[in-house]
Amino acid sequence: MKKIFTVFAFTAFFALNAQETANRFFYELTFKPKKDSAKLDKVMTVLDVVKDRSIYRDYTLLAQDSILKIQVEAMQKAGTFKDISKSVTMPKFSEKVYKFYPGMKVQYSDRVANGFTPMNIGYNEELKFNWKIENQKEKIGAYNAQKATTEYGGRKWTAWFTTDIPLQDGPYKFYGLPGLIVKVNDDGNNYSWELKGNKKVPDFKEATYLETVSPGGDGGKVVEVSRDKFERTFGDFKKDPMATARPYLTSEVMSQKIPGSDLTIGQMVKQQEKMLNDFFNANDNPIEIPAAKAKK
Template sequence: MKWYKSLSFALLFLVTLANAQSANRFFYELTFKPKKGIDSLQKTVMILDVTDKKSLYRDYLTVSQDSILKITVEKMQKSGIFQDMSKVIRQPKFSHKIYKSYPTMKVQYIDAVLNGGRPLYLSYSEETKFNWKIENEKKKIGEYEAQKATTEFGGRKWTAWFTESIPFPDGPYKFSGLPGLIVKIEDAEKNYSWELKGNKKIENYNELSYSEQLMAQFGGSLKTTDITREKFEKTLADFKKDPFANMRDQLSQIPADAKMPGTDKSVKDFIAEKERETKELYGSIDNSIEILEKK
């Protein structure tokens, strides 16, 4: 039943894509154009968790559904009946995580691919320096008095508004280096626009989501493999084209008449359905935040 164990890790990873300390969590509404050349917009909520040594930026869905996921998993464990968690849990729009180390603001960008049915966490690190031009213009963004700053980054021109009333030189995505937290930032063509909508203090903060804790509990590794950005981008692009490529040998060993536990659906039909859904998800966004030069 090796194939079933690998499949369990794979499905958990695909539908859900720490220390005892406190953290300040900032909630950003991200408005973005997912497709190149198309003006239709989508929205999602991203979070920036700030501790004394680092910050962590990610899609809020990766943690907001923890309680639902926990209840679903515990119910499956008690009943022994498989439940398709993709019917309960929504897949985040963005699967990456970004750490910034204080005070250097060195960036570690992390995403994952499937390797033999289990997630393999890949990362690249970079010293991201922003050449900010701070201007005199000020205005109120939400409840904050903010000041304007501009820069160029990732092939786009950006306008940011920061507030010195929150003395963190940080912001959403990779942005940092201003004398206060960024409360709004968008590129000139409004492909991506983040705006701070709220914040709260989290006591006994654990940066791991429930799905990550579950993977660690069942022997999955959360260790990241740091590679060059060029290799990272290629590996991730190849994975998105064929998410199950590294499982082909294992999938071929599944008996033709095998059924998903607790269902009348065949394992192969179930996998084909998940593969199609996963490819559609990854193909729904082709307008990247950074415009990478082709070599």
């Protein structure tokens, strides 16, 4: 009976939505980027739900997509290069989490460098949360919600779900409750997501403009690898973001000017390396504790 209800709920929820329309749920993420500091940071994240999957990610670059498109196309038209990084708000997180319906296969992906070409790699996870649903109920924002608890990634989590929205989904990897998760946080308040709103996105395109026009032009296609290989590859990338490009960066190449700019390739590489190192060093408190992941 429960499975029949789940199928019916999903069917009913999407009945009024065309295939190209996404339901976008906005989750404000409050998090502690440094393990040894009480300082908190905030960022808006989104869960985009379409007919056969959901995609969770940082909303920062998505929110600037149309502005970035105008700036890049202006450079292309003028035939000049302009460093737009200073006018762009950089994201706090770079990963994407996919959940494929109806089986809820979870895929975690992130971007690494393959020479000069960005590449998305990801791993699939057979993930079943052992939720304990409790009787406690509260109003979370506009929704009547019920409490549930679980453990995952070395942390204890409390979630609040609402049956007002019949989606067994939520932010990050969380799913599997009889309604959308509207709030979830760990017991140490390292990470806390809360639903702040939702809207329909007509003519939904998963890939951002920058993903579409980036070298390779794959639009965000994910190369699937094992979790162990993902963690080794991404760990190496974090330690040395330019490692795979360095063999091509001869002194002759580094001294060349970028067309339409006063910058040399060497100066641009240095800027990119600093930006990536600053990004990775900004957070040493991951959602999933590495020691806990190693035990899985």
